[in-house]
Amino acid sequence: VNQLLYDGKAKSLYFIDGKDDEVLQAFKDSITAFNNPKPYIFEGKGVVTCQISSHVFKFLERNGIKTHLISSNDSATQVVQKLDILKIEITVRNYAFGNILKRSHFIKGEKLSEPLIEFMYKEDKFGDPLISEDYVLKYLLNNNEELFKEIKKLSFRINELLIEFFKAIDITLGDFKIEVGLNKDKELILADEISGDTCRLRDNLNNLLPLDKDLLREDIGNVLDGYKEILRRIKIKYSDL
Ligand code: ATP
Ligand code: TYD
Numbered sequence: 001v002n003q004l005l006y007d008g009k010a011k012s013l014y015f016i017d018g019k020d021d022e023v024l025q026a027f028k029d030s031i032t033a034f035n036n037p038k039p040y041i042f043e044g045k046g047v048v049t050c051q052i053s054s055h056v057f058k059f060l061e062r063n064g065i066k067t068h069l070i071s072s073n074d075s076a077t078q079v080v081q082k083l084d085i086l087k088i089e090i091t092v093r094n095y096a097f098g099n100i101l102k103r104s105h106f107i108k109g110e111k112l113s114e115p116l117i118e119f120m121y122k123e124d125k126f127g128d129p130l131i132s133e134d135y136v137l138k139y140l141l142n143n144n145e146e147l148f149k150e151i152k153k154l155s156f157r158i159n160e161l162l163i164e165f166f167k168a169i170d171i172t173l174g175d176f177k178i179e180v181g182l183n184k185d186k187e188l189i190l191a192d193e194i195s196g197d198t199c200r201l202r203d204n205l206n207n208l209l210p211l212d213k214d215l216l217r218e219d220i221g222n223v224l225d226g227y228k229e230i231l232r233r234i235k236i237k238y239s240d241l
Contacts, residue, residue, distance in 0.1 A: 002017065005023060010049075011025055011026060012028065021081060022079055024078070025193075026046070028045075028046050029045045031197065031223065047075065049195040049196065051231050052196065052231050053194050056162070056194045060161055060162075062241070067191075083181025083183055083189055084182045085180070085191055086151075087122045087123065088120065088136055088140055089122050091117070091119075091120065091177045092159045093174070094163065095109060095174040097174050100118070117155055120177075171201050171204060173201060177198045178191075178192065178198075195227070
């Protein structure tokens with residue numbers, strides 16, 4: 001058994017014997033919602049989110065995005081590059097859902113005329129609050145304007161690619177969250193996961209109903225069934241990934 005590096009709410013990271021710059025990312029069956037620290041367990045969820053994320057990351061790699069993914073198989077674990085994760089969570093929104101409805105003029109489900117990027121402070125004890133770009137630049141990125149520009153450019157490019165990826169399987173990308181980190185060469189790399197847990201994904205074939213974590217958040221269906229449907233379509237369309 002590998003030694004535990006970090007035990008998170010949705011994933012655990014493990015050291016790999018003999019490797020300094022790679023870790024195992026293990027996806028859990030647990031899912032948290034409603035600011036409730038107690039997770040719900042859906043048996044088999046970890047395998048499904050891991051597979052979704054692996055396919056998405058391979059697609060992004062194929063389109064020129066540097067990601068932490070090194071290898072994956074049919075399990076709930078991936079080998080990834082060990083990174084210094086930046087203390088920000090980046091969200092990109094194409095449609096108005098969730099948090100932003102409490103602090104903007106947008107109405108639920110409205111299409112934004114342009115994608116909107118927002119930054120949250122990645123700090124559990126504060127509940128990942130929205131922060132200003134000035135705070136990000138000056139206090140989280142050490143005034144590195146070039147890095148900040150690169151982060152924004154990367155996030156919008158990932159948005160374009162994800163819109164295309166999901167459109168081809170009749171899914172509309174509402175919004176998503178990503179995390180990024182720096183490797184030992186100080187290169188900016190996409191980290192963490194992209195799955196139904198971290199995106200709003202709406203079914204074009206079924207009245208734009210959610211296939212994502214909103215099924216649980218809004219208590220409108222079985223979240224694992226939604227994730228399985230996303231993966232089923234990905235496997236058909238992207239069998240080469
Ligand atoms: P957090 O709030 O810090 O994201 P969490 O418990 O909500 O924690 P999980 O997804 O369960 O989040 O945990 C995964 C953790 O692994 C996160 O802290 C994430 O930043 C970190 N992580 C993801 N990819 C890498 C990587 N390549 N190298 C190092 N750490 C990573
Ligand atoms: P957001 O509307 O900010 O939060 P919520 O609706 O959960 O209050 O979320 C935007 C998108 O980013 C949504 O698809 C969920 C995802 N997200 C995460 O996966 N983790 C996070 O910590 C945050 C802030 C967002």
